[in-house]
Amino acid sequence: MQVIETLAEGLKREIKVVVPVAELQERLDERLADVKDKVRINGFRPGKVPPAHLKKVYGKSIVAELVNDLIRTKPTEILNERGEKSATQPEVAMTEDTDEAERILAAQADLEFSFSYEIIPTFDVQAVDGIKVVREVVEIPESEVEEQVLKIAESARTYETKDGAAENGDRVTMNYLGKVDGVAFEGGTAEDAELVLGSGRFIPGFEDQLVGVKAGDEKVITVTFPAEYPAAELAGKDATFDITVKEVAGPASLEIDDELAKKLGLESAERLREIVREQLEGQFGSITRQKVKRQILDQLDEQYSFEVPQGLVSAEFENIWRQVNTDLEQAGKTFADEDTTEEDARAEYLKLAERRVRLGLVLSEIGAKSGVDVTEEEMQRALYEQLRQFPGQQKEILDYFRNTPGASASLRAPIFEEKVIDQLLSEISVTDKTVTKEELLAEDDEAEGEKAEEKKKAAPKKKAAAKAEAAEGEEAPAPKKKAASKKKAAEDTAE
Structure with a gap:
């Protein structure tokens, strides 16, 4: 077998591999000898099939397996022998001539293929003792902890139904249907949606227009989607929402205590x-x-x-x-x-x-x-x-x-x-x-x-x-x- 370097330019390499027809035939004969006792062919006793007949029946398929094995394993073996590492999977190329391919499968011509790759470059690892970094460290004040605890507590706050008009801080339960140019849009419909007024969860202007509503009210809200709205088909568009208010509830008092912690699954x-x-x-x-x-x-x-x-x-x-x-x-x-x-x-x-x-x-x-x-x-x-x-x-x-x-x-x-x-x-x-x-x-x-x-x-x-x-x-x-x-x-x- 011949291994010839045909390109060495920068990190690029190309290797040509030639397996002489004699070596291909030798490998084929070894495989045929290995399978002769295993195959069953009508008219022949096990192990008594003539080599010529075995070659006629199985020769091409065995050579095809040999070619595949060589293409799969040889690049890695050659890279190891050369002490190189390929940056990516080597690209293998072989003849596209049908007649030549047939002669190779019949073990009547040399097998030639090439593979190209880029090597991982070698370089010296330099000293790192000259690298200097500044590590910024935040000392977390108690006020920051309390602020975050309060936010968590807000998420666990309970609400009590009220008869009056909705105010900032109240929770409104509603059904709504959103439309752009009079046509309902995907994701613009919900039932029993809950919204705490002043939370800033909805489109700017939406919550402000709910201040003052009462249970049972029906109202049409007009808003404009922000220009940077994630859904491009809605960004910058005017929209209306048909609102049906189902409940207005006021916030219950909020105490950050062990009882609240237990509601959150904690001991204190x-x-x-x-x-x-x-x-x-x-x-x-x-x-x-x-x-x-x-x-x-x-x-x-x-x-x-x-x-x-x-x-x-x-x-x-x-x-x-x-x-x-x-x-x-x-x-x-x-x-x-x-x-x-x-x-x-x-x-x-x-x-x-x-x-x-x-x-x-x-x-x-x-x-x-x-x-x-x-x-x-x-x-x-x-x-x-x-x-x-x-x-x-x-x-x-x-x-x-x-x-x-x-x-x-x-x-x-x-x-x-x-x-x-x-x-x-x-x-x-x-x-x-x-x-x-x-x-x-x-x-x-x-x-x-x-x-x-x-x-x-x-x-x-x-x-x-x-x-x-x-x-x-x-x-x-x-x-x-x-x-x-x-x-x-x-x-x-x-x-």
Whole structure:
């Protein structure tokens, strides 16, 4: 068998494999010898079928299996022998000439095929002791805890039917039918809907027009959907709602005490406050970590500059671009509405895709050098989280992860990445800085610098899209998703 390198340009490689006809015939004879005692052919005793007849009956199918086996296994073997890692699945090509293919299947011609791929680039892991980050920490005041406890208590507040007119703070139970241009629209109808006036849950102006209604009243409300309303077909449209008021109820007194806590399934008000504080610490801690992670990625991006596999970049870009267009479509907008062009936006997101791939490879190599690994227990927890998010679909999800090649890598990659960040945090310089909640949540425009400002001008300005670069340490490409997009092609392949 001959293995010939026909292309070595940058990260691109192409290998030609030639299996001489004599070797193909030898492999065929071995297979025929193996099956002769197993096949049953009318007119012949077991094991007594002449080799020529066996070859006539089974030769082509056996050669076809041999060809498939060689194409499936040889690229991996050759890559291992060359000490290379392919960034993506190698692309295999062989003859498309029907006559030549027939001669190969008849073991009368050399088998030739080639496979092309891009290698994972090699680079030296640089020292990280020069990386410095500021970790913003929020000290949660009691007033913040009490504010959140009050919101929870409001959700458990009871209401008592009243005879008078509805006021802000009262709960109105009603049926309504929404129309645009006199035609009912999808999602604009409900029965026994409950609305606390002043809660701001409905379209602006809707709740104000219910102040003063009484049980049994019928009323037509006119409102205008906001220009940024998520349903593009309703955004900016005038609408009417036919209202039938069924009940007006006033709020009962609200006491944050053990009795309230027990209604919420807790043993005491003190425990309620503890849980609220833990949740706030978790929320703020997540934001803090994300901002620290962004600082680390920015500095790693400055440290490394090497060619990256374009196959990975293309796959990452397609994920991002799909999300961008879905986001715009759902908002009923175009690139022109976002002060950019499709060409400029593509260029910006292509840069982002390349940066993400490079950083993914860097994190993968850092993790490998540091001995970072993902345990089976961590994988099981990640799978359980997937199952928890989709109740009723547990079997389908399990089947997906069991039967889809590479699916488990989508669970492993984000865990691996976070563990690498933890490893880096133990080695770099970290300075804690106490900040207010508002400071933590504020956009750090100065830290983003001119590069981020330019991106905000060029990229679609929906919330996630405008922060595409700032969000790139997260699991999903910007604009965001939940499931499914995926940033991890680089880490998945690099390992």
